[in-house]
Amino acid sequence: MTQLQLLLAESLRSLRASLSTTFAATMTVLIAMFLLGVSIALGSWVVSWSNNVKKDVQVKAFFCTENTCAEAVSDQQVGAVQRWLEADPRIKEGGVTFVSKAEALEIMRERSPELVKDLTYNPLPDAFEIQPKRAEDVEAIAADLRRQTFAGVEKVDYGRATARRIIRVGQVISIIFFGVVVLLLAASGLLIANTIRLSIYARRREIEVMKLVGASNWFVRGPFMLEGLFTGFAGALLAVILLLLGKEIALPAILGRVDADSDVQALAFAWTALILLGLGLLLGAAGSGLTLRRFLRV
Amino acid sequence: MTQLQLLLAESLRSLRASLSTTFAATMTVLIAMFLLGVSIALGSWVVSWSNNVKKDVQVKAFFCTENTCAEAVSDQQVGAVQRWLEADPRIKEGGVTFVSKAEALEIMRERSPELVKDLTYNPLPDAFEIQPKRAEDVEAIAADLRRQTFAGVEKVDYGRATARRIIRVGQVISIIFFGVVVLLLAASGLLIANTIRLSIYARRREIEVMKLVGASNWFVRGPFMLEGLFTGFAGALLAVILLLLGKEIALPAILGRVDADSDVQALAFAWTALILLGLGLLLGAAGSGLTLRRFLRV
């Protein structure tokens, strides 16, 4: 208890005494954490966006019409396909939509009115639009569906080229995001360790004297590590505050509330904040602790 | 001449003497510049990609057919429109493409074979596809074209919703890119200044002594600034080398040569390198110079 008080008092005075270096270290943590925060937010938003885009990847099952098969599909046949689809775990819940031939013509009419207006009858078939949970599964779902050879199903299709392309883009985006975050994490760690190293280096004589007067390694290390913890925490906290301000004030001002598109979302702010604070503490304490080892050998 | 030699010699010994702090400062520059480099590359690539996407934004001028007007369009009429279009500076050179009704039907057949196969005649019109230099101009071009009321032109159209969306996305991407680069620039500057400040702070007693022995401000400052220059240059150079390695080795390994899509390009590497080196030098020298002022008042 008294030891703890002593430790705290020592840390506080050490902080005050080296305000200049503490400030510099805090600034560094602040900047590093801010960048990390921005990249997490931006990155997770982009990943979420790319996931959203993947929604457009779907399998289409076209049913028979009088023209394409011997006879048009029956309700039972449609029901059978639907039951089969709904049992498949790879398919999103509620991801199976029935598009009747009339609806299909309506959509077509909107897209290319010239084409439709001269038609004498509706050449389009009924269809299921099937959304998988993971875009990567479309190919497998389509193949399985074909293999079932349901009566009444004329054709199973999915935009092969489009699907591949979108999936590829999503993967690339995820990899880049992951890379950037790892890079920034490493960079933050190095930067903070670096700064702490410098600030301890500036006080190596002091550490030498402490040791010569009979201070144990832990007695010297304690205040420095607490100082590191404080620095890390303060820097990360400031970064979180800045990020919050940026998110609430700067971002809407620049982009003017672009997306109320609620499907595309960055990682919850609270999580980002927690990650940053934890990292700040960790890097601060570890940075001081490790750096000190060099100067404690007196 | 001798003064210069003296300065260089002094700087070199100062560098050697403070290897630890110099190393730390160089590392910081390296990291900051590397991040900046990555963000410039990534950002300019994204901007270029968004520009590429904008290419899809085009104006379509549909000509009369027997069905839609009194009579089909004549070659003279088409020629008149083409001349007018080619005189418009907003339109890309070679950006006016004539799509005959036969070609249009061919395209349509590929997209929706069901629809086409039952057609008794070709309902599609001849058309011009017009690509503007800047996607933002489609609206104006379309409006102007309509105002001309060329004979034989039935309808002028552009994907209003799509165009707006793509342009908007492009703008957002550009803003974000710009913001990230500015942010990183500021962060790099601060980090480097910070590190240099710490490394000079560690040597403030030395500076005091120098001044007391009769060194002029410039005599003290010279070696530190040269050291700063060196640090900045070395850090930036290392960053450039790392970036080059990343670009040539790591990137292809991860992404496997994704895009030979030569229209989408990051900023030329040479330019990025030049920017980083220049910034490194500037920040290094300015950082030392400014920081020193505080300790020179002895």
Place this chain on the structure above:
Amino acid sequence: MTEPEITDTAIPPLSVAQENENGRAVPVAGAAVMFDSVTKVYEPGVTALSDVSFVIEKGEFVFVVGASGSGKSTMIRLILKELDPTSGRIIVGGRDLSRLRRSKIPQLRRNVGCVFQDFKLLPNRTAAENVAYALKVQGENQNSIRRKVPEVLSLVGLSHKMNSLPDELSGGEQQRVSIARAFVNHPPLLICDEPTGNLDPDTSVGIMQLLYRINRSGTTILMVTHDREMVDKMRRRVLALSEGKLERDERRGGYVGE
């Protein structure tokens, strides 16, 4: 700003009780300090100490003299295990330093008060905090620190400078803070490296009287000095170094040999 505790009275006469009756370099387990053919070579060609042997009994008052660069401070750094000898054995307070584990070094240093030639004060702490630090490292409680520190600072005549940082103290004042820190926790062995080098004669005499009193209370004192007058007046044991060699070890020596 007056320093009432230190007056220019004569140095007290030699007390026979603290005499050293031993010969040179006989290994004694209970000795305060023993050097057994200690050699310290900093780098090839720089031999700071060569084959130095002596025994200092508990309770002795020993002067170490010698020209500039003769190895006096090196001897002190060896006793504190700031350095390790190139060869030879050093025993401090009954413990062989070469066998002392790293983790036991702080323990050793708390038992050896040291006034460093360059003071070695902590630059960001006031005089009082510097002195208190020597107590804090050994876990002394806050109350006894608050009692002891002003007491000891007033003994060296610095009651009025308690809250000054080292930068705000004169050279002699810094030296006295260093002295106060060295003996505040009453170590059994007190080593002083020219503790009066930056002090005027009057203050020096005061400090010497203080050291004398401390010695009388049983503390072994090893004092490096260039003060010929003081050594000649006190007539205590003198170890004289010359270019790293122990030239004289006299029971009641003077600054120069007879």
Place this chain on the structure above:
Amino acid sequence: MTEPEITDTAIPPLSVAQENENGRAVPVAGAAVMFDSVTKVYEPGVTALSDVSFVIEKGEFVFVVGASGSGKSTMIRLILKELDPTSGRIIVGGRDLSRLRRSKIPQLRRNVGCVFQDFKLLPNRTAAENVAYALKVQGENQNSIRRKVPEVLSLVGLSHKMNSLPDELSGGEQQRVSIARAFVNHPPLLICDEPTGNLDPDTSVGIMQLLYRINRSGTTILMVTHDREMVDKMRRRVLALSEGKLERDERRGGYVGE
């Protein structure tokens, strides 16, 4: 490791030519140093110098004595314009320091060699480089630096330590490097703050002889010291400070007043 240049011969007798015939505090434009009612208050309550006035003529050899904390080092810092006086006027080498522009301060300091009480050596430079620095700052060319530095280091008996860093030097050796640096460029005024505080008597005498020779060549010397013997033997002008006041200013004074 012998230091042949410094031998323990007697201090040379007083040379009449360097006598100061002036009274106290008469403003003299050509004086080496003039203090005109100089007061220095560090912070409320800490008055390091109060109303000190004196004139030092060119070529004089002046001792400054006084108890620890009496303001001697403060005086030196004022002469170097490291500090500005709270009130009063200081003239050094005919220039009023309060009117000296910032950019002219280096010029002033190159003309005032100073041995600092705490040496103030550059930690990353060898002894030779430290001495050379004082020449480099005034743009001396490489050749003359290469000639002068070893010369001056051998004068203080450090020929064999030219390439040692301050950390690798004993206290006395560091002090002598500081002395060498102070006079290597033959400044017209040489100030020494206890230049023999860390030196044994023999080496001290050698340094004093050196200072004497330098003084004879026309250099004004202002020397702070606690060496009573030396002051009493040399019988030069003595300025005695006591708690910041100029207590004595005697033409041929001793360490204590008569």
